[in-house]
Structure formats: structure tokens, C-alpha cells
Amino acid sequence: MSESKPIAVVIGNGMVGHRFCEKLKSKGLYRIIVFGEEPRPAYDRVHLSEYFNGKSASDLSLPMTGWFEDDEIVLHLGDPIREIDRHQRIVHSAKGIVQPYDVLILATGSSAFVPDINGIEKEGVFVYRTIEDLNKIKAYAPKAKRGAVMGGGLLGLEAAKALLDLGIPETHVVEFAPRLMPRQIDSAGSAALESSLKALGLQLHLNKVTQSIEGHGHIEALQFADESRLHIDMLVISAGIRPRDELARLAGLTVGTRGGIVVNEKLQTSDKHIYAIGECALAQGMIYGLVAPGYEMADVVATNLSEGNKSFTGWDMSTKLKLIGVDVASFGDPFAAEPDSRSIVFDNRASGVYKRINVSADGKYLLGGVLIGDASSYNILLQTVNNRLVLPPNPEDLILGSRDGASEGAGVMNLPDEALICSCESVTKAAICTAVTEKGVTTMDAMKKCTKAGTGCGGCVPLVKDLITGTMKAGGIYVRNTVCEHFDRSRQELFDLIKLHGIKTYEETLSRWGKGDGCEVCKPVVASILASLWNETIAKQAVIQDSNDRYLANIQKGGSYSVVPRIPGGEITPDKLIVLGKVAKKYKLYTKITGGQRIDLFGAHVGDLPAIWEELIEAGFESGHAYGKALRTVKSCVGSTWCRFGLHDSVSFAIEIEQRYRGIRAPHKLKGGVSGCIRECAEAQGKDFGIIATEKGWNLYVCGNGGSRPQHAQLLATDIDKETCIRYLDRFLIFYIRTADPLTRTATWLNKMDGGMSYLRDVVINDSLGMGAQWELEMQDLVDSYKCEWKEVVGDPELRKRFSHFVNVPRKKDPELEFDSMRGQIKAKEW
Amino acid sequence: MATTTITDINWQFACRVEDVPTEGGACVLVEGEQIAIFHFARRGQWYATQNLCPHKQQMALSRGMTGSAGDNNEPKVACPFHKKTFSLETGACLSGEDYQIRTYPIKIKNGKVYIGL
Ligand code: SRM
Ligand SMILES: Cc1cc2nc3c(=O)[nH]c(=O)nc-3n(C[C@H](O)[C@H](O)[C@H](O)COP(=O)(O)OP(=O)(O)OC[C@H]3O[C@@H](n4cnc5c(N)ncnc54)[C@H](O)[C@@H]3O)c2cc1C
Ligand code: SF4
Numbered sequence A: 001m002s003e004s005k006p007i008a009v010v011i012g013n014g015m016v017g018h019r020f021c022e023k024l025k026s027k028g029l030y031r032i033i034v035f036g037e038e039p040r041p042a043y044d045r046v047h048l049s050e051y052f053n054g055k056s057a058s059d060l061s062l063p064m065t066g067w068f069e070d071d072e073i074v075l076h077l078g079d080p081i082r083e084i085d086r087h088q089r090i091v092h093s094a095k096g097i098v099q100p101y102d103v104l105i106l107a108t109g110s111s112a113f114v115p116d117i118n119g120i121e122k123e124g125v126f127v128y129r130t131i132e133d134l135n136k137i138k139a140y141a142p143k144a145k146r147g148a149v150m151g152g153g154l155l156g157l158e159a160a161k162a163l164l165d166l167g168i169p170e171t172h173v174v175e176f177a178p179r180l181m182p183r184q185i186d187s188a189g190s191a192a193l194e195s196s197l198k199a200l201g202l203q204l205h206l207n208k209v210t211q212s213i214e215g216h217g218h219i220e221a222l223q224f225a226d227e228s229r230l231h232i233d234m235l236v237i238s239a240g241i242r243p244r245d246e247l248a249r250l251a252g253l254t255v256g257t258r259g260g261i262v263v264n265e266k267l268q269t270s271d272k273h274i275y276a277i278g279e280c281a282l283a284q285g286m287i288y289g290l291v292a293p294g295y296e297m298a299d300v301v302a303t304n305l306s307e308g309n310k311s312f313t314g315w316d317m318s319t320k321l322k323l324i325g326v327d328v329a330s331f332g333d334p335f336a337a338e339p340d341s342r343s344i345v346f347d348n349r350a351s352g353v354y355k356r357i358n359v360s361a362d363g364k365y366l367l368g369g370v371l372i373g374d375a376s377s378y379n380i381l382l383q384t385v386n387n388r389l390v391l392p393p394n395p396e397d398l399i400l401g402s403r404d405g406a407s408e409g410a411g412v413m414n415l416p417d418e419a420l421i422c423s424c425e426s427v428t429k430a431a432i433c434t435a436v437t438e439k440g441v442t443t444m445d446a447m448k449k450c451t452k453a454g455t456g457c458g459g460c461v462p463l464v465k466d467l468i469t470g471t472m473k474a475g476g477i478y479v480r481n482t483v484c485e486h487f488d489r490s491r492q493e494l495f496d497l498i499k500l501h502g503i504k505t506y507e508e509t510l511s512r513w514g515k516g517d518g519c520e521v522c523k524p525v526v527a528s529i530l531a532s533l534w535n536e537t538i539a540k541q542a543v544i545q546d547s548n549d550r551y552l553a554n555i556q557k558g559g560s561y562s563v564v565p566r567i568p569g570g571e572i573t574p575d576k577l578i579v580l581g582k583v584a585k586k587y588k589l590y591t592k593i594t595g596g597q598r599i600d601l602f603g604a605h606v607g608d609l610p611a612i613w614e615e616l617i618e619a620g621f622e623s624g625h626a627y628g629k630a631l632r633t634v635k636s637c638v639g640s641t642w643c644r645f646g647l648h649d650s651v652s653f654a655i656e657i658e659q660r661y662r663g664i665r666a667p668h669k670l671k672g673g674v675s676g677c678i679r680e681c682a683e684a685q686g687k688d689f690g691i692i693a694t695e696k697g698w699n700l701y702v703c704g705n706g707g708s709r710p711q712h713a714q715l716l717a718t719d720i721d722k723e724t725c726i727r728y729l730d731r732f733l734i735f736y737i738r739t740a741d742p743l744t745r746t747a748t749w750l751n752k753m754d755g756g757m758s759y760l761r762d763v764v765i766n767d768s769l770g771m772g773a774q775w776e777l778e779m780q781d782l783v784d785s786y787k788c789e790w791k792e793v794v795g796d797p798e799l800r801k802r803f804s805h806f807v808n809v810p811r812k813k814d815p816e817l818e819f820d821s822m823r824g825q826i827k828a829k830e831w
Numbered sequence B: 001m002a003t004t005t006i007t008d009i010n011w012q013f014a015c016r017v018e019d020v021p022t023e024g025g026a027c028v029l030v031e032g033e034q035i036a037i038f039h040f041a042r043r044g045q046w047y048a049t050q051n052l053c054p055h056k057q058q059m060a061l062s063r064g065m066t067g068s069a070g071d072n073n074e075p076k077v078a079c080p081f082h083k084k085t086f087s088l089e090t091g092a093c094l095s096g097e098d099y100q101i102r103t104y105p106i107k108i109k110n111g112k113v114y115i116g117l
């Protein structure tokens, strides 16, 4: 016990209050008593929306390591402070605790600003600030068909995306200003953002002044000043924040005219024993509605209370929106205009990318800017502003990318040592570089441990990685794309070595060229190389396969597996459909048509997999390799056999190709498509390879990709016949398999290739490497040695034995595995 | 690992050596508990931990890929769900988070695997 230590009372256990406690506790000079109004300890409000994406309250909670080891810190939850008695230096809590203090820290945050509109009290109107708010929204959402968010700012758009994620079929955003995110981006940026958001399914209403909320008891419509109306049954208000200064007001502390507890540079209020930090504080006439400046305030007060001397002198308000699917960022002064500055704008409406940078009139410095649709350069641009780096002669390179092939990571090394890289954890460039040079840190994981950089919002991770690589290069450490700490080789080097020496096992590869025991990175890489080269069944070396490959099935939430038989080209007979239905019924599996034109059966117990596959194989099915980095599907459209526009038989060609390349393992999964005409119903241009019928033959496209960064495939050859098409595909695929980095789809592989598409065309069509004939032979070998790996398992009692949950009670199923039900089928239990 | 010297360990038979794949893991049910056993054949060592991954409470660690980390070759397993890695020696999470898993003493005798509870 340390009764003699002075007492610091903290009001509010939010993000900033929590950070303050951590900082102050580490100095060990105070006894800390915390009062929190919310029922749970501090959590990550910044990532609150992830609560709707599967994160639980406990996932969001902030780490409290070492908090309760001693009684130096006491936390009262669900017990707000009602009154501060400044004369006696005592606070009174709602539950009746009377707590004296030596210093008092107000970290009461802010609440959602709720405008005074008629009908605002109606049922179905929510705010978006706490886990409790989200619980209420979640409970109400299933009843709602049309939802709206009032406010098109940073938080409003995030809330709107959350409503979409909750499955509300129609989601609207109502904004009073003529553009979205009016405080961060300009009108052209808003226009680009609007089109991307519409594509996400949001309906936007700008320039709308809401006059009243209509409805009997619960909300039914918004009535606007322009006499229009919007029918909705749920509304989330996100019209700004209001600092929680009510306690401070009551205690007679000075507050701003528009709210906020006035503080000086030391974050002291008008009473020198009381401090205010975070979103409740009005510092330099400003409320800082972001977490990083709040953390800085926490650090300033904790330092000053422990005989240090720090001041809070303002913070950069640059932000990056976390909306999944659309990149939005603004930094520095996004609106700077002539004559003090000139702007460089890149605006591509078709792709939804808009970038604007504001450069000082003398062209020397970057002042700020806006990035929509592609914010990959946000970190470095922000650093360029904050550190007043002198711009290159062609500042447009900053947003267009340098066109003379200079390396991308170069910029970060020019930052000054004191540049703040991770603002959540206040880690500077110098700290990161020193960790590399002096502590031998070379990976992001190790960096997180060593410096805590990147452990907050994670936004700085790409920059930190660039700094690690840059520092290593500068230190003369040759940086290759080595596989992992166990192999000092790139995937391509390992591929060539394994091939040259005819190596067949991981063990031997590790003994010859590796060290240690390997890991979850190099094992699947080598497994994939071995499979690509020798095409032996992967079940023989099960433990080196990525977990899904080890069980020849994809693991699902809860630990059950999915079963995806191959349905080449998406064509299936009624009899086979009946078998799928029967098997699914017998083993109680959830069934769904996949996005790849086949049928997925979910919820299989690991021990049932061999029996399920036995029945499917009996009926003529094969593995669909949905678990492997291998060929998935070749999607087809119905083509000339039925379709009135069809030029050739796309289904037959798709089946032929899917059967040719089935089972072949590659650095990443492979998908194909064949369309019978240019209407492109098979979406072939979104695939790793796509074939489209023309009057004269087929056009072949390669290196397309769906996923989070969709990219269209590019035309490789026109009007070719089937044989030529297959020959080019053989060469293309082997070239990819040999040279791509692990887990690199064909699109990314091409993006990184020197010379790009013209080089690829030269290699594949003009055979510029002289490898064409050999690659065709290698592909033919793979095609000829294909075997269905499930068939091999089903027929081999030793292999079958591996499919059990408990090796000591093989027939017992995992008792923890339970299912819920939904629309007459099972579903995985929430985690 | 099997270096514990405490005498009052309650050793329970878990399975036979050949039930656990070399350089891999398997799950056993011992006294109602799900325990993951890992066999590092190259270095001749065995490890046992809880089967439950603390990240999303999934009974899955035995199905994860094993390996080692760092210069002192700390043995580890990666959960198949989100690849969080855990030290098999200390049970600490190696991917920079505060999770901790339980480890158990383990010994091999006459081709049989025993876990200390
Ligand atoms: C089942 C399915 C969703 C559905 O219900 O429709 C699905 C399910 C999964 N997809 Fe997918 N994807 C499915 C079609 C797609 C498609 C559509 C398509 O193939 O036409 C795409 C976009 C096209 C593309 O890949 O370019 C797609 C892009 C992804 C991606 C992003 C890939 C990328 O390069 O960016 C991932 C992540 C990855 O592979 O790393 C992914 C990963 C996954 C994983 C493996 C996630 C995981 O690790 O658990 C899911 C496995 C579930 C399971 O157990 O089967 N899935 N996934 C679809 C299975 C198709 C099939 O029959 O095999
Ligand atoms: C959905 C959402 C997304 C966000 N996204 C971002 C982002 O991307 N980037 C970013 O930088 N910021 C973001 N923010 C803002 C960020 O969360 C806040 O800046 C940060 O939480 C402020 O911390 P704080 O401790 O000042 O306030 P809070 O975290 O609000 O904590 C204040 C706490 O004090 C409690 N309290 C109030 N009065 C009393 C009392 N009398 N007695 C006891 N307890 C009391 C409150 O209940 C609350 O728990 C987001 C916020 C939300 C809601
Ligand atoms: S199926 Fe694909 S898109 Fe859907 S949740 Fe899984 S990975 Fe994401």
C-alpha cells in the first residue's frame, strides 16, 4: 500500500482517460482512482464499427496489462461522477462514493450532437458513439427496411456503411451541406466519393435541411425544408460531437461559448488542480475530435505530473477514412487556394479516383491535399507536409507515381529523424530506424513488440515496412524477397533449386537450404512448389500444407469444414444435383450456390469428410480445390448452344479448360472464364485468364482480378483458335507458377513485372525467352499426372484416419461445435 | 516440454506416439479437456497446450502449422483461423498481442504419450 502517495482521480474511462492512466501509472508516483460511466472498461472507439463486422466487445477492449497487479489503480465502472467539490477537492459519484483528490483529470469525452428537430425523440432514432448505442441499433435493424444517417461527415459515412453491413436493404445519407465530408474534402473530391459510395449501394441526399421527423411513436419519414420527404424506419444521427463539459460547468470551470472545457498549454483548466484531456478539452480554441491528439494530451499531463515539462501546442487534423471499399483521405490544408498555393489535380471519373495536392506558390512545399479512391500515398504525403520536405522538380509525380522507374519507397528515407511515423504511439522515424540498426528488428511483428509502432490504428504499417526495408538497404543489407526467417531465398530461387536437385520433401528442402523448424509461411510455399513441380498428392505431406490444404477443405467459423465439388464450367446434370441434395441432407449441411458457379456444402465435421467425399466420388464428383492455391473455377456463360447472341460454344470450352488445369497448384489461386460473345456474361475479364468468343475465334485476356482491388484482365491475343489459346495459356501459367512471389495473384504479378504487358506478350507469344516448348511439355506433364486428391484419401485407410477431431477417441465429434439455424438451414455459431 | 521435475504431476495416458503426425499436431481428449499435442521430430521434442485458440475461442490449435521463431528457435504453432502464433514453451502469443495459452508437461514412455494435468 502506498497511502502516502498523492491521489489522481480520473473522470471518464474512455480511450484518452485509459491512455492517461497507463502513462501515469508507469511513473509510479500517484495512486489513481478512475470513475467510468460506461458499464465496461475502456475500448477502442475508433474501431467501433468493427463490432458489426464480427468483432466482440472483448476484442475491442483496450489492453490492461498490469493494471490490477497492485492497488495503485482502482477502477469504478458504471458509476459516473455527479459533482465536483473544488473547495474540498472531493468528487461525488452516482453510487455515493465520496473520493478526495490531489489532482483531478477530466477525460469525459464527447457525446453525439443531437439537433433540436421536431420528433427527434421517436423510437427508431439512434446515435453512434458507444457499444450500447450499437447494441440498440443491432437489435432494431432486423425490423428496418430503409435506414438513413443524418450527416455526411467522417462518422456519418462510417455509420452508413455499418447500416449496409447490418443488411438494411436501403440505406440513405442525408447531408445539410452541398458536399460530403465538408470539413475534409473539396467538391470535386466529394463528387468522386459520391460515385464510389453509390456503387456501394448508398443513396445520397445533399443540400437537405431536415425539418422534422414524422411518424406515430416510431420514425416513419424525414420531412425536409424543400418540402420533399424520405420514408425510412430507422435513423442514425451523426451531426457532429458535443464535448461533455456538464460537470465542469456545474463546478464553475471556464467553458467555451460553443462548449468544451477551456485549458492552457499544460491542459490545466481554470482551476490549477484540475486538468482536461481528450474530446472534452478546448485547447487553443479547438476541440480535437481524433484520438491521436487526445493521446498526446494524456502524455503531456502525465509527464508534467511526474516532474517533466511538456506542452500541448496543437495537432495535425489529417485523417484517413476507414470505410471499407473506398479510400478517402485529407491531409494538411486540403483547401489551400491561389494566390498562396497552386493545386495539381488528377481526376479519373471512370475509376472513381480523384487526387488533389496543394503546393506552395514557389513550388517548394506541399501544403495539403485530398485523396479519393486511392489513398495509398497518404502516409508519405502527410509526412511531406508535416516535415516540410522540399518537393521534387515535378511535384505531380507525388500523385501520378514517378514515371522514370525510381523506387517507390525512396521517399520515406528522406524524412527527418523526428518525423512522427506512428501517431497513436508517438513513434518517430529515428526510433524505428534504430530498432532496425541496433536491435536487429527486420519484421513488422518484431517492430510492434519493440516500439509499439503500428499497434494502434495500424494506418502507419505500410510506412513502417518501407522504413524497415529502407534502413536495411541503407545499412548495406541486401534485401531480397526472402521467403521468411528460415530460408534466405526468394520463392523463385527455391523453385529453381528444388527443381534442379529433384527434391521431393519439405524436410529435405529445410535441411539443405533452411534453418530452424520452418513456420507457417515457408511450409506452404515449399508445399506449393513441390506440388507445382511434381504433382504428387499433397495428402502425403499433410503437415506442411496450409491448414485448409491439410484437411482438403476450408475451415469455417466454429471449426467445421466446407465441401466444394468441382462443377466444370458450371454445368451440372439433374442427377448430380439430386446427389448433392441427398448428401447435404444426410450430413445436415448448409447449401449455397457460390460466386464461382458451383455448390458449397458447409458445416461438415472433420470426421465426416471422408464419408461425404466417398459418396460424392461415387456419383462422379471430384475435388473442387476450393481449399487450395490452385485452379478454382472456369466460369462460363451458356454460349452458342442456347443463347441467341452466342458466337461459339463457351460452355464446352470452359469445361475443357477447367479439366485441363484442375488440380494444378500455383503461388495463388487461379480463376478463369469463357464468354460466348462480347456481352461477357461470364465476367471473363475479371479473371486470371478470360476467353471471349469473336467472329473469327477467341480473344484471350490475362491477369484480371476481383477481390478488394479489382483489376480488369488485359488483352494478350486476338482472334486465335482453341489450340493456340491453350498453348498460350500453358506458357502463361507455367511462367506465372515459376516466377511469382508467394500469394501473389496474376494481376499483382503483372503489376510488378518490369516491362509489364508488352514483356509478358513477348515471352508468351513471341517466345522471347525460348522457353515456350519446354513450358508446354511441363504443363502437359502436370495435366497427365492429375489425380483427384479426395479420391486418393477415400481409398486409403491410413490417410482417412487423419480426419478425426480427437486422435484418442476417433469417432467422437468436437463437442464444442454447435450450430444455430436460419431460414431452415444450419449456420455457424457467432464467435 | 518434458523437463519438469515436479513430482506430484498427475500423468495421464493421451495417445500413442504414432497417432501424432511428425512435425505436426493432434488433439486428444483427456479428462474432459481438449489438449493439443505437437511432435517436433527433427529435434526430438514434444509439447502440449490447450487446444482452444484464445483469439476467437476456437478448438483449433492442434490443426495449426508448427514451426519455430527467432534465433533461439522458439517452438510455435499458428492457429489455422487467423494465423496468430503462440510459443509452445511459454504459451505466450508471438504475434504482438496479449493472449496466453496454457501449456502442459508431456512425456513419452514405451511409445505412449502422457500429459501432466
Ligand atoms: C464460397 C465463396 C463465396 C460464396 O458463397 O459465393 C468464397 C469463399 C471464400 N473466399 Fe472468395 N469465395 C467465392 C468466390 C469468390 C469470387 C468470385 C469468383 O470466383 O468469381 C472472388 C472474386 C474473384 C477473384 O478471386 O478474383 C473471390 C475473392 C476472394 C479473395 C480475394 C482474392 C484477391 O486476389 O484479392 C479471397 C482472399 C484470398 O484468396 O486471399 C477470398 C477468400 C475466400 C475464403 C477462402 C476465405 C477464407 O479463407 O475462409 C472463403 C472460403 C469459404 C469456404 O470455405 O468455401 N475470396 N471469392 C465463393 C466460392 C467460389 C467457388 O465456387 O470456389
Ligand atoms: C464510430 C466512431 C469512429 C471514430 N473513428 C475515429 C478515427 O478513425 N480516428 C480518430 O482519430 N478518431 C475516431 N473517433 C473519435 C475517437 O473515438 C475519440 O477521439 C476518442 O475516443 C476520444 O477519447 P476520449 O477519452 O476523449 O473520449 P471517450 O472515448 O468518449 O471517453 C469518454 C468517457 O468518459 C465517460 N464519461 C463522461 N462523463 C462522465 C462522468 N461524469 N463520469 C464518469 N465517466 C464519464 C464516457 O461515458 C466515456 O466512456 C471515432 C469515434 C467514433 C464514435
Ligand atoms: S465469402 Fe469471401 S467475401 Fe464473403 S465473407 Fe468470406 S472472404 Fe469475405
Ligand code: FES
Pocket: B053, B054, B055, B056, B057, B058, B079, B080, B081, B082, B083, B084
Ligand atoms: S481464432 Fe485463432 S487466430 Fe483467430
